[in-house]
Amino acid sequence: MIEAHNLWKEYGDNVVLERLSIKVEEGEFITMVGTSGCGKSTFLNFLLGTQSQTRGELLIDGEPIPQEPSPNRGIVFQQYSVFPHMTVLENVMAAKAFQRKGVSGYLFGKARYSAQIEATQLLEKVGLGHALQQYPHQLSGGIWYSITLGSL
Amino acid sequence: MKRMINFKPAPAFNVMLGLLPFVLLVIAYVVGSDARLELNPNDKLLPGFEQIGAAIDRMAFEPNKRSGDYLLWVDTASSLTRLSLGVLIAAALGLVVGMLTGALPLIGAGLSPLLTVTSLIPPLALLPVLFIVFGLGELSKVVLIAIGITPFIARDIQRRTLEIPSEQLVKAQTLGANTSQILIRVLLPQLMPRLIDAVRLSLGAGWLFLIAAEAIAATDGLGYRIFLVRRYMSMDVILPYVAWITLLAFMFDQALAWINTRLYPWNTQGGRS
Numbered sequence: 001m002i003e004a005h006n007l008w009k010e011y012g013d014n015v016v017l018e019r020l021s022i023k024v025e026e027g028e029f030i031t032m033v034g035t036s037g038c039g040k041s042t043f044l045n046f047l048l049g050t051q052s053q054t055r056g057e058l059l060i061d062g063e064p065i066p067q068e069p070s071p072n073r074g075i076v077f078q079q080y081s082v083f084p085h086m087t088v089l090e091n092v093m094a095a096k097a098f099q100r101k102g103v104s105g106y107l108f109g110k111a112r113y114s115a116q117i118e119a120t121q122l123l124e125k126v127g128l129g130h131a132l133q134q135y136p137h138q139l140s141g142g143i144w145y146s147i148t149l150g151s152l
Numbered sequence: 153m154k155r156m157i158n159f160k161p162a163p164a165f166n167v168m169l170g171l172l173p174f175v176l177l178v179i180a181y182v183v184g185s186d187a188r189l190e191l192n193p194n195d196k197l198l199p200g201f202e203q204i205g206a207a208i209d210r211m212a213f214e215p216n217k218r219s220g221d222y223l224l225w226v227d228t229a230s231s232l233t234r235l236s237l238g239v240l241i242a243a244a245l246g247l248v249v250g251m252l253t254g255a256l257p258l259i260g261a262g263l264s265p266l267l268t269v270t271s272l273i274p275p276l277a278l279l280p281v282l283f284i285v286f287g288l289g290e291l292s293k294v295v296l297i298a299i300g301i302t303p304f305i306a307r308d309i310q311r312r313t314l315e316i317p318s319e320q321l322v323k324a325q326t327l328g329a330n331t332s333q334i335l336i337r338v339l340l341p342q343l344m345p346r347l348i349d350a351v352r353l354s355l356g357a358g359w360l361f362l363i364a365a366e367a368i369a370a371t372d373g374l375g376y377r378i379f380l381v382r383r384y385m386s387m388d389v390i391l392p393y394v395a396w397i398t399l400l401a402f403m404f405d406q407a408l409a410w411i412n413t414r415l416y417p418w419n420t421q422g423g424r425s
Contacts, residue, residue, distance in 0.1 A: 050322060069325035080319035085341045085418050094337055098329035105329060105337025135418040 001025055001061055002047070008055035009042055017042055020056070047073060071099065081148040082136045089132040092119040199388040207388035211377075223377065224396070231374040232400070234290060235362050238297025239351060242358075245302045247347050250309025255339055256331075260310075267310070271303030276364055283369060293365040300361040301354040305347070312346040313339060345419040348412045352405055359401060 002024040009017040017039040024030055032040050045051035046058055049068045058065045060072070069075075082091050096115040097107045107115050123129060126146045136144055161169055185198035199207075212224040253260040253267065279296055286292035316339060324334050366375030374397055381389045413420045 048322060048326070050318075069322045071326060071328035074326050075322065077319045077323065080317040081323055083320060083323075083338060085416070095327045097337070098324060098327040098333055101330075103332045103336070105333035137418060 003059045003062075004043075004046075004056065005059075006056040007043075007046070007053045007058060009039065009046075009051075010054045017053070044075075048075060049073070076145060076148045082144050084136055087133050087135055088123060088128060088139070089116070089119055091136070092123060196385040196387055199391070203388045204392055207386070208392050211389060211392070224393075227372055227374045227377050227393075228396070228400070230370075230372045231362060231366065234293045234365075234373070235297060235358055238294045238362070239301065239355065239358050241294070241298040242300075242302040242305055242354070243347060243351050245298070246305025246350065247309055247343065249302075249306040251313055251335065251339060251343055253306070254310040254313025255335055264310070267303060267306055271307055275300035275361060279365065279368065288369040293362065293370070296365050297358050297361045301357050304354050304357070305350045308350040308353075309343055309347060312343055316342055345412050345416040348408050352408045355401060355404055355408075359397065363397075 002022075004020055004022045007017060007020040008015070020039075020043065032043070034040050042051060046053055047065065049066050049070070052067060065073075083094065086094055093107065093112075093115050094105060096119065097105050100107075100111070106112075120129070120132065123132060128143065128146060131139060131143070181198065182201075185200050188195045188198050189200055208224075212222060215221065216223050249263065249267065253263050275296060278299060279292075282292040282295050282299075286295055320338055321334060324338050329337070362373075363375030363378070366373040367379040370376040374393055378390050378393050
């Protein structure tokens with residue numbers, strides 16, 4: 001559950017966001033609508049932990065939201081959501097490697113083998129079986145979303 | 153009549169246009185050389201192709217009378233050893249320093265000012281210091297090349313690291329990646345092709361430092377030879393040596409470009425983020 005109590009964001013005298021309070025239950029699906037510049041992205045950045053409010057509190061499951069991105073809050077960016085230097089398969093496998101402890105972000109041996117099988121099955125399920133060895137720039141933007149969602 | 157900015161030569165004409173300056177230069181040289189040799193057959197300033205050919209033959213394909221070495225190849229081997237050692241050290245140092253200062257704000261804050269200042273020191277002004285500290289041997293030459301181009305590579309890689317979209321770093325973190333995983337799996341592979349580009353750009357400076365160091369203190373090497381035979385006005389040796397150095401530099405540049413397209417296809421095909 002996400003709770004925001006009376007959130008403010010100010011840059012000096014410039015108020016970007018004021019008196020924002022909201023409660024979102026787990027599994028709830030919400031949409032934010034607003035004119036450009038009204039603070040939608042700012043609020044999303046609070047949730048990600050890349051920016052923080054100047055007043056008020058923002059809680060996830062009753063705890064203050066961590067001040068850096070972590071695996072419990074996913075995001076799909078409009079741009080740059082895939083790693084351009086990895087093939088489609090590698091993108092999904094890297095996501096699996098990042099979920100494990102490790103130094104390099106590469107998988108080896110058995111872990112690598114099983115991740116490869118899992119990733120391949122996943123990509124085949126979303127209809128990308130033909131594009132495993134292709135790089136993101138060879139594919140259309142819509143497919144990038146599928147890859148990103150697949151790697152989440 | 154089209155405007156000049158829209159006037160593009162046809163492909164075949166393009167190649168000819170490109171070759172034209174070379175042909176003109178050779179013709180100008182031959183004319184000048186002939187004119188001087190006619191007045192004085194012993195002229196050394198603009199040797200004819202026969203004299204140059206004889207000099208190449210003497211330097212490359214006949215053992216030296218005193219040492220028994222094939223001088224051109226000995227010079228080439230020692231120069232290339234120094235250059236490649238210096239450039240390799242610079243590339244490794246530059247990559248590590250550039251990536252860490254670019255990716256980790258703490259290290260960036262600590263080292264960036266130092267990096268900026270060191271990159272402003274004229275390396276050749278340090279050469280006497282290197283000779284004093286490391287002696288006149290191979291080490292000081294390698295160190296000069298490394299010192300000369302490391303700051304350039306490091307600053308370039310630092311900027312390239314900062315250019316990688318922060319979305320990628322956020323993305324990796326939301327997938328659970330820790331700092332070292334992001335460095336090694338997300339940043340490093342994307343910096344490698346940039347490193348090769350940086351090395352290509354710094355090879356010119358590398359040659360400069362190599363030849364400068366060899367001119368001052370060496371017993372072999374391409375730069376050493378050129379400055380040695382300068383005393384006898386041996387243009388017939390100097391010119392082919394300069395051409396040989398140019399050819400080597402060209403081949404390195406092309407080889408690195410080729411390696412880049414082979415190893416990092418996503419980079420050259422427009423997959424750059």
